[in-house]
Amino acid sequence: MKRTELKRKTPLKAKASGIAERKPRQRKCDNPACDVKFTPKIGQKVCCWQCGLAIADQPANQKKARMAIDQRERREIKERREKLRSHGDYVQEATSAVQAYRRVYELSIGSGCISCGKSQAEIEAAQGWKTGGAWDGGHFLSKGARPELRLEENNIWLQCKGCNGGSAKYARKGESVRNGFRAGLIERIGLEAVEALEADHRPRKYTIDELKQITAHYRALLRDLKKQETQL
Structure with a gap:
C-alpha cells in the first residue's frame, strides 16, 4: 500500500515551537x-x-x-x-625560501663553511663586509646540473660566499670547493647518504600550488627559528 505524504496546510509558527520570533x-x-x-x-x-x-x-x-x-x-x-608570473618564478621563490631557512638553521647550530671548513668567526672577519652578508645556502649538486634536487634539504648547506660565489669562475677553485663540500658532507651525514643523494635522479615536477605551499612552509619555519633566537 502506497503511503501518502502528509502536508501541513499552514506553516509551523515560531511560537508553536517555543522559539521567540527574532526581529531584525x-x-x-x-x-x-x-x-x-x-x-x-x-x-x-x-x-x-x-x-x-x-x-x-x-x-x-x-x-x-x-x-x-x-x-x-x-x-x-x-x-x-x-x-x-611564470612557473619558473615560483620555483625560484621556493628555492630562495628553502635556502634562507637552511642558512639560518646551520648558523644557529654553530656550523661553519662546509666547503673550506672555516668557522663562523673566521668567515665573518674576512668576508663580513660583503653585500648580503658572508653566508649562503649553497647546493652540493648544482641547480643547473641537478634541478630535481634544488629543493632537497640534504643538498643545501651553509657555505661562505667566497666558496659559493667564486667556485664557478675558476676551474681549479671549483674543483677544490666541490671536493671540500663532498668531504664536509660525508662528515655530516655519512658516505652512504651522500652516495644516495648523488644517485637520486627522480624527477620532481611541482605544480604552482605545491611550490606555493613549499614557500609558505619554509618561510614559517624561518620565522619560528628567528623567534626562538630572539628569546634566547
Missing part, C-alpha cells in the same frame, strides 16, 4: 541631520541615497573612501602580477 535589529542613520532608524542591509549605513550624498563630503568618509580605493588598487595590481 535597527540602526540609526549615519547622517547627523537625519534621526531616522531603519533596518539595514549588509554594509548599509544610511537610510537613503540622499543621506549618503550628504555625508560623502565629510573628511572622515573621504579618508575611508581613499583607503578603500587604495586597497582595491593594490589588490588588483597584486592579482595582475600573480597572473604574469
Whole structure:
C-alpha cells in the first residue's frame, strides 16, 4: 500500500515551537541631520541615497573612501602580477625560501663553511663586509646540473660566499670547493647518504600550488627559528 505524504496546510509558527520570533535589529542613520532608524542591509549605513550624498563630503568618509580605493588598487595590481608570473618564478621563490631557512638553521647550530671548513668567526672577519652578508645556502649538486634536487634539504648547506660565489669562475677553485663540500658532507651525514643523494635522479615536477605551499612552509619555519633566537 502506497503511503501518502502528509502536508501541513499552514506553516509551523515560531511560537508553536517555543522559539521567540527574532526581529531584525535597527540602526540609526549615519547622517547627523537625519534621526531616522531603519533596518539595514549588509554594509548599509544610511537610510537613503540622499543621506549618503550628504555625508560623502565629510573628511572622515573621504579618508575611508581613499583607503578603500587604495586597497582595491593594490589588490588588483597584486592579482595582475600573480597572473604574469611564470612557473619558473615560483620555483625560484621556493628555492630562495628553502635556502634562507637552511642558512639560518646551520648558523644557529654553530656550523661553519662546509666547503673550506672555516668557522663562523673566521668567515665573518674576512668576508663580513660583503653585500648580503658572508653566508649562503649553497647546493652540493648544482641547480643547473641537478634541478630535481634544488629543493632537497640534504643538498643545501651553509657555505661562505667566497666558496659559493667564486667556485664557478675558476676551474681549479671549483674543483677544490666541490671536493671540500663532498668531504664536509660525508662528515655530516655519512658516505652512504651522500652516495644516495648523488644517485637520486627522480624527477620532481611541482605544480604552482605545491611550490606555493613549499614557500609558505619554509618561510614559517624561518620565522619560528628567528623567534626562538630572539628569546634566547
